[in-house]
Amino acid sequence: MDPSNDPTPPTSPLTTSPPMVQLLSPSGERVTDPRHAFDGDRAEIEALYRDLVMTRRVDTEAYALQRHGELGLWPPALGQEAAQVGSARALRPHDFAFPTYRDHGVAWCRGVDPTHLLGIFRGSHLGGWDPAEHGIALPNIIIGAQTLHATGYAMGLALEGLVGTGDAERDSAVIAYFGDGATSQGDVSEALDWAAVHQSPVVFFCENNQYAISVPVDSQTRVPIVQRADGFGLPGVRVDGNDVLACLAVTRQALQRARDGEGPTLIEAVTYRMGAHTTSDDPGRYRDASEVEGWKAKDPLERVRLLLVAEGTSEEFFAELDADAEALGVRLRAACQQITEPDLAELFDHVFVESTVENQQQKAEHVAWQAAFEEVAS
Amino acid sequence: MTRMSMVKALNSGLRRAMEADPQVLVMGEDIGRLGGVFRVTEGLQKDFGDGRVMDTPLAESAIVGTAVGLTFRGFRPVVEIQFDGFVYPAYDQIVSQVAKLHFRSRGRVRMPIVIRIPYGGGIGAVEHHSESPEAQFALTAGLKVVSCADPHDAHWMIQQAIASDDPVVFMEPKRRYWESGEVDLGAEPLPLWSSRIVRPGRDATLITYGPMVKTCLDSARAAEADGLDLEVIDLRTLSPLDLAPVVESVRRTGHAIVVHEAARTLGLGAEVASRISEECFYSLESPVLRVTGYDMPYPPSRAEHDFLPGLDRILDAVDRARAF
Numbered sequence: 245m246d247p248s249n250d251p252t253p254p255t256s257p258l259t260t261s262p263p264m265v266q267l268l269s270p271s272g273e274r275v276t277d278p279r280h281a282f283d284g285d286r287a288e289i290e291a292l293y294r295d296l297v298m299t300r301r302v303d304t305e306a307y308a309l310q311r312h313g314e315l316g317l318w319p320p321a322l323g324q325e326a327a328q329v330g331s332a333r334a335l336r337p338h339d340f341a342f343p344t345y346r347d348h349g350v351a352w353c354r355g356v357d358p359t360h361l362l363g364i365f366r367g368s369h370l371g372g373w374d375p376a377e378h379g380i381a382l383p384n385i386i387i388g389a390q391t392l393h394a395t396g397y398a399m400g401l402a403l404e405g406l407v408g409t410g411d412a413e414r415d416s417a418v419i420a421y422f423g424d425g426a427t428s429q430g431d432v433s434e435a436l437d438w439a440a441v442h443q444s445p446v447v448f449f450c451e452n453n454q455y456a457i458s459v460p461v462d463s464q465t466r467v468p469i470v471q472r473a474d475g476f477g478l479p480g481v482r483v484d485g486n487d488v489l490a491c492l493a494v495t496r497q498a499l500q501r502a503r504d505g506e507g508p509t510l511i512e513a514v515t516y517r518m519g520a521h522t523t524s525d526d527p528g529r530y531r532d533a534s535e536v537e538g539w540k541a542k543d544p545l546e547r548v549r550l551l552l553v554a555e556g557t558s559e560e561f562f563a564e565l566d567a568d569a570e571a572l573g574v575r576l577r578a579a580c581q582q583i584t585e586p587d588l589a590e591l592f593d594h595v596f597v598e599s600t601v602e603n604q605q606q607k608a609e610h611v612a613w614q615a616a617f618e619e620v621a622s
Numbered sequence: 623m624t625r626m627s628m629v630k631a632l633n634s635g636l637r638r639a640m641e642a643d644p645q646v647l648v649m650g651e652d653i654g655r656l657g658g659v660f661r662v663t664e665g666l667q668k669d670f671g672d673g674r675v676m677d678t679p680l681a682e683s684a685i686v687g688t689a690v691g692l693t694f695r696g697f698r699p700v701v702e703i704q705f706d707g708f709v710y711p712a713y714d715q716i717v718s719q720v721a722k723l724h725f726r727s728r729g730r731v732r733m734p735i736v737i738r739i740p741y742g743g744g745i746g747a748v749e750h751h752s753e754s755p756e757a758q759f760a761l762t763a764g765l766k767v768v769s770c771a772d773p774h775d776a777h778w779m780i781q782q783a784i785a786s787d788d789p790v791v792f793m794e795p796k797r798r799y800w801e802s803g804e805v806d807l808g809a810e811p812l813p814l815w816s817s818r819i820v821r822p823g824r825d826a827t828l829i830t831y832g833p834m835v836k837t838c839l840d841s842a843r844a845a846e847a848d849g850l851d852l853e854v855i856d857l858r859t860l861s862p863l864d865l866a867p868v869v870e871s872v873r874r875t876g877h878a879i880v881v882h883e884a885a886r887t888l889g890l891g892a893e894v895a896s897r898i899s900e901e902c903f904y905s906l907e908s909p910v911l912r913v914t915g916y917d918m919p920y921p922p923s924r925a926e927h928d929f930l931p932g933l934d935r936i937l938d939a940v941d942r943a944r945a946f
Contacts, residue, residue, distance in 0.1 A: 374727075375694065375727065382726055382731075386714060389687060389715060392683065392684050393687060393688075395691060396688030396692045396694075397692070397694050400691065400697055404695065430711075431683055434679070434687070435687070437681070437684075438679050438684050594724060594729045595763055595764055596764070596766070597788050598787060600766075600815070600862035601864075603862070
């Protein structure tokens with residue numbers, strides 16, 4: 245067997261069993277699975293490939309911007325594009341996502357301008373977009389906290405009667421993203437339990453990228469993450485997180501279960517963080533180069549490209565996509581420097597809906613201080 | 623006017639808020655069929671259904687965390703933390719999520735959540751059932767914190783807190799739950815973010831809130847025997863603080879004593895004393911004194927009568943201030 249076709253990730257015994265759903269091998273061949281199928285046409289695969297390429301471009305561009313001192317920090321998503329794009333493309337416009345700080349591909353698929361992501365890590369704002377407009381909350385940095393928000397949102401959907409009506413335009417679901425490290429947090433256990441008890445329409449999507457900063461997954465848990473579902477009483481599915489077709493198919497089914505009123509699902513997407521935890525990190529201290537090389541052979545983009553080439557996608561498609569990615573890069577480089585600086589005086593107005601006397605007094609104090617300073621300077 | 627206990631006053635306030643707005647939900651441990659361990663939510667599930675009055679799993683972080691998600695759908699959750707000492711597992715959700723999401727989203731997301739916490743000592747309870755964590759929330763920007771002191775205020779303040787578009791930590795003085803008072807169900811309530819003079823006086827100002835309001839009023843009555851006329855101010859709102867009546871009072875009396883159950887260091891009294899010194903420096907005839915719980919974990923209940931500020935400690939502080 246060609247080692248690059250081996251669906252088993254080389255990292256941890258915890259990721260070898262139970263088997264993952266895989267629909268596209270690392271060498272670009274379609275694989276069948278008795279439980280899941282991707283029934284989209286080539287155009288849909290091309291659209292997914294486009295998302296993968298653009299997500300990677302956002303990521304590599306942001307990484308470079310950080311290295312040029314334009315961003316204070318960046319958490320790379322390199323290697324996790326398929327998990328993010330596949331799952332996010334399973335969402336419908338009226339569904340909702342609660343992401344982490346690394347889910348750049350999810351934000352991309354929800355129509356969030358990547359400039360907003362740059363602004364967060366440039367220190368210019370704390371989010372930037374309207375969650376209601378895009379169907380995606382602002383990224384959460386406290387590990388696992390957003391899984392409870394998703395569960396509450398899902399309870400809300402159920403209370404509003406937006407679940408299980410059979411009306412596809414109405415029935416809705418929510419997805420919570422989190423990493424393997426987050427499964428050690430109490431909030432994630434509380435969310436899984438609560439959602440199972442209430443049969444809430446929520447999909448828990450764990451991107452098991454093998455490391456919580458430097459600590460490998462087998463130091464986080466003694467059982468495969470997917471098996472936790474059993475203990476909480478909800479179905480669990482393990483999927484090849486580097487296979488965008490499988491991630492899409494599995495998440496689509498889980499979201500439909502949720503919309504149909506059949507309750508929550510835990511998905512463990514087995515993937516790998518190819519880069520550092522953040523740009524402040526040095527993964528060379530905690531993992532071998534050979535391990536990273538092993539995962540390179542399972543790259544989430546390359547296998548889709550091979551499939552498309554084999555299925556006859558034109559060279560023009562790839563050339564145009566390259567040009568679009570390049571144009572996105574150019575735009576992001578320019579946009580990054582034009583992100584407006586935060587105005588502390590304005591920020592006072594967002595502490596509360598109904599501002600307080602103290603709040604306004606401190607604002608006035610700051611404005612007066614700044615004005616006096618500027619007078620002296622001029 | 624109707625005479626009722628604070629528990630009944632809160633219950634009827636919750637009921638009116640739920641009747642007024644179908645988006646109001648009540649959630650917490652044991653609040654449904656049991657009606658809450660203090661019976662504050664008694665009968666609500668029967669009348670509003672288990673969709674609006676929810677018994678939750680035993681998970682404080684989840685109670686607050688799911689409330690956050692519910693606000694994204696436009697609901698106005700009122701959550702009950704069963705006892706003060708149980709709020710800490712939810713602390714992260716309260717201070718990192720509830721308090722910050724409006725700010726983080728530059729005003730696009732609202733968190734109209736009320737977190738009800740029965741708090742304070744004096745009921746002979748076991749460990750973790752008598753704490754006063756209000757300052758830990760009052761120092762968190764993005765949260766508003768209030769405490770009611772009598773049934774009338776409890777009835778109206780809970781409705782106002784629920785109507786607020788900002789998150790409110792609602793501190794209920796559990797030792798006053800069963801004391802009855804007059805509730806004017808048709809009154810125009812005081813604005814929520816305001817303090818009030820509950821007893822006018824001219825010789826010194828006692829500044830307090832929650833369970834200590836009654837203790838301070840008792841102290842003022844006792845002081846009358848010595849010919850002393852004490853003013854008592856109920857802060858009501860702990861964040862934001864409404865210190866205008868306090869400043870006006872201290873300028874008249876020249877003496878200020880802050881009274882609370884919570885530990886002294888970095889308690890509300892420290893902030894109030896600091897602000898009084900800024901605003902009333904030339905009117906003060908003595909330093910601002912504090913009568914508080916001590917800087918120790920809440921003691922075993924048989925020692926709480928020595929730990930909690932009582933009439934004698936309060937009057938002693940008044941004497942020290944006036945003798946300065």
